[in-house]
Amino acid sequence: MSMPIARSIPQIRFALLAGIAALGLVLTTPREASAMKIQQVTSPGGITAWLVEEHSVPLIAMQFAFKGGAAQDPADKAGTAHFLTAMLDEGAGEMRSAAFQQRIEELAVRMSFSAGQDNFSGSFQTLTENRDPAIEMLRLALNEPRFDADAIERMRRQIGAGLKFDAKDPDKIASRAWFKIAFGDHPYGRPVKGLAETIARIGRDDLEAYRKRNFARDNLKVAVVGDIDAAGLSKLLDRVFGALPAKAQLAKVANVEPKPGPVQKIIEMNVPQSVAQFGHSGIERKDKEFIPAYILNYILGGGGFSSRLTEEVREKRGLAYSVYSYIYPYSHSSVYLGGVATKNEAIAESLKVIRAELERMAKDGPTADELKNAKQYLTGSYALRFDTSSKIASQLLWIQIEDLGIDYIDRRNDLVEAVSIEDVRHIARRLLQPGKLIVTIVGKPTKLKNGS
Numbered sequence: 001m002s003m004p005i006a007r008s009i010p011q012i013r014f015a016l017l018a019g020i021a022a023l024g025l026v027l028t029t030p031r032e033a034s035a036m037k038i039q040q041v042t043s044p045g046g047i048t049a050w051l052v053e054e055h056s057v058p059l060i061a062m063q064f065a066f067k068g069g070a071a072q073d074p075a076d077k078a079g080t081a082h083f084l085t086a087m088l089d090e091g092a093g094e095m096r097s098a099a100f101q102q103r104i105e106e107l108a109v110r111m112s113f114s115a116g117q118d119n120f121s122g123s124f125q126t127l128t129e130n131r132d133p134a135i136e137m138l139r140l141a142l143n144e145p146r147f148d149a150d151a152i153e154r155m156r157r158q159i160g161a162g163l164k165f166d167a168k169d170p171d172k173i174a175s176r177a178w179f180k181i182a183f184g185d186h187p188y189g190r191p192v193k194g195l196a197e198t199i200a201r202i203g204r205d206d207l208e209a210y211r212k213r214n215f216a217r218d219n220l221k222v223a224v225v226g227d228i229d230a231a232g233l234s235k236l237l238d239r240v241f242g243a244l245p246a247k248a249q250l251a252k253v254a255n256v257e258p259k260p261g262p263v264q265k266i267i268e269m270n271v272p273q274s275v276a277q278f279g280h281s282g283i284e285r286k287d288k289e290f291i292p293a294y295i296l297n298y299i300l301g302g303g304g305f306s307s308r309l310t311e312e313v314r315e316k317r318g319l320a321y322s323v324y325s326y327i328y329p330y331s332h333s334s335v336y337l338g339g340v341a342t343k344n345e346a347i348a349e350s351l352k353v354i355r356a357e358l359e360r361m362a363k364d365g366p367t368a369d370e371l372k373n374a375k376q377y378l379t380g381s382y383a384l385r386f387d388t389s390s391k392i393a394s395q396l397l398w399i400q401i402e403d404l405g406i407d408y409i410d411r412r413n414d415l416v417e418a419v420s421i422e423d424v425r426h427i428a429r430r431l432l433q434p435g436k437l438i439v440t441i442v443g444k445p446t447k448l449k450n451g452s
Contacts, residue, residue: 037053039051039052041233043238045217045241046217050222050223051230054225054227060125061392062123064220064223065401066215068081072214079198089112093146107133109124135239152203163195170442174277186254213250215248216246216249223394225393254332257333260433261438262451268444275339275441276442277339279325281335282328282333283329292424294327295371298377323340325339344445358434365428
């Protein structure tokens with residue numbers, strides 16, 4: 001998109017008000033987070049959204065998502081959804097790119113789009129005084145994007161430049177290789193941003209076809225926080241989304257398990273340190289043992305400097321500065337992943353220690369003190385996810401996407417507190433499979449070789 005040379009007065013005012021909100025003068029304090037009032041609003045056209053009203057500062061934040069994401073890209077045109085994220089604000093209605101961007105600038109609107117494997121998401125913020133014309137810009141972007149040829153070619157070059165940059169990034173290379181091994185020809189095995197050859201094939205018709213298939217009212221989730229009431233939001237929903245098709249035309253995506261290891265793949269790159277990604281199948285978000293698994297991962301590799309992997313790999317042995325793990329549930333699969341980066345001559349020992357720690361945790365589980373400390377942190381820090389309007393809207397959106405229930409915020413800390421040491425030890429035995437790891441390594445590692 002075109003970049004403004006100087007910030008307008010509305011933008012400066014927006015930034016100041018957003019700063020006030022970020023300082024906590026608008027929204028909830030940690031103590032009040034669980035008491036936040038969430039309204040379910042349904043428009044006359046049948047569009048549903050979750051709303052948290054906050055009238056202290058004249059700002060409105062909206063997060064929304066269409067189910068589908070990059071998994072809906074045609075197999076030979078990976079990157080279509082990502083390409084579309086770059087095009088929706090590159091002209092719409094009667095306005096070409098420059099005019100559209102100028103109007104966004106004048107109204108101090110913040111509008112952006114992103115694509116993951118399972119969802120195509122949007123983020124929108126506006127000052128209350130500019131609500132109506134700002135909403136019109138969002139309506140145009142979603143319903144009447146122009147897809148002018150010059151804008152498409154400009155964004156194609158920009159995306160291509162990003163892909164070339166990624167091709168030199170060891171972390172991104174390791175991740176792409178891991179998912180290709182784990183998922184093969186399944187959509188999850190394709191990179192969200194696409195490849196140079198697939199981006200070259202994408203044209204106007206492909207972007208419009210994706211938009212028409214995926215942007216529909218039946219696969220839409222919306223969360224709104226700020227200076228708007230239920231009646232105002234009801235009208236807004238129909239204005240922005242009401243003309244979209246009633247039903248999406250999504251291609252069926254098969255449920256899939258990552259390929260079981262052991263697999264080890266080395267991608268040689270002339271860099272002073274090696275990057276490794278390791279992992280195997282994970283656990284679904286709707287699984288009754290997800291919360292124990294989440295706590296287990298915090299103890300093992302998700303808790304930063306307090307995690308076991310950091311203690312064993314970094315603190316005790318000085319093998320690497322950073323090591324981590326996480327659980328990521330997709331709509332049709334789930335993965336348990338981790339990563340480590342260190343000197344080429346230290347990567348083999350780092351992976352050996354990581355495997356040993358996974359084995360130890362699978363066998364013995366965490367200690368009672370580790371569980372206690374993890375629960376204290378996870379319950380105490382939860383409110384920090386709700387200290388700005390955008391954060392609240394984002395949390396409400398994902399709670400809807402994961403179908404956790406409108407009362408989830410009230411229940412979440414109780415769910416964490418209810419987890420016992422036996423629960424965590426059980427999920428450790430079930431989840432952790434060090435003998436089935438897929439490991440991808442980028443660099444010039446010593447004492448390691450490809451194999452399974």
